[in-house]
Amino acid sequence: MWHQQEIRLPALARGFHLITERIVEAVPELAHCRVGLLHLQLQHTSASLTLNENADPDVRHDMDAFLRRLVPGDLPYFHHTLEGPDDMPAHVIASLLGTQLTLAVRDGRLALGTWQGIRLGEHRDHGGPRRLIITLNGET
Template identity: 65%
Template structure:
């Protein structure tokens, strides 16, 4: 079984945001998959995807502080500055973190660890809506026996 959906996320402020719920809600076939994989790909060069802790907002704030320290916005060496001071640092952060995550699916659910969630890394001050391509593949659950639904 294969299914593919486009998910357009609302604009998020700069920072790291949990989007696991939005991804799951965009996949009506997910409950039908016994075992499989979900590939989540962001179609942008200044935002990223990552998998990390889903409980403490401190972790997401620390991610933002760390990446702003490592890839400073006003570094004098940037050449690509026509699109604003946050653009080139956003490209670097997106390349460091990546543009996709591959997640296991088991028994109709994402098989994430207890404290894992999907992060959107929004690296622009005004990145706007972000487009994700969700590709689900897997073995379907067996049909329910007659009279059990």
């Protein structure tokens, strides 16, 4: 089985947002997949996807705080500033974390660990809506 679709995520505040349920709800074909892979590709260069803690909100806060310190918006050697001071740092963070995830599917569900969830990292102050290509491949 192959299934592919695009979903649009609404504009979100800067930070990390749990999107696991939104993805599962968007792909009802997942329930018919006995074994397979779900690939997610974010079609943007200033946001990211990551698999991380899904329960304690302190984790998303701490991730954002760490990344803001690691890649601050006022670095004097950034030349790409036409779209604002948050744009180049957002590109750097998106490259560090990545814009794709491939997840195992088992018995009609994502085979995630107990505390794992899919998070969209929004790295701009006003990033806007985001597009995500979802590809499911597996056996029914």
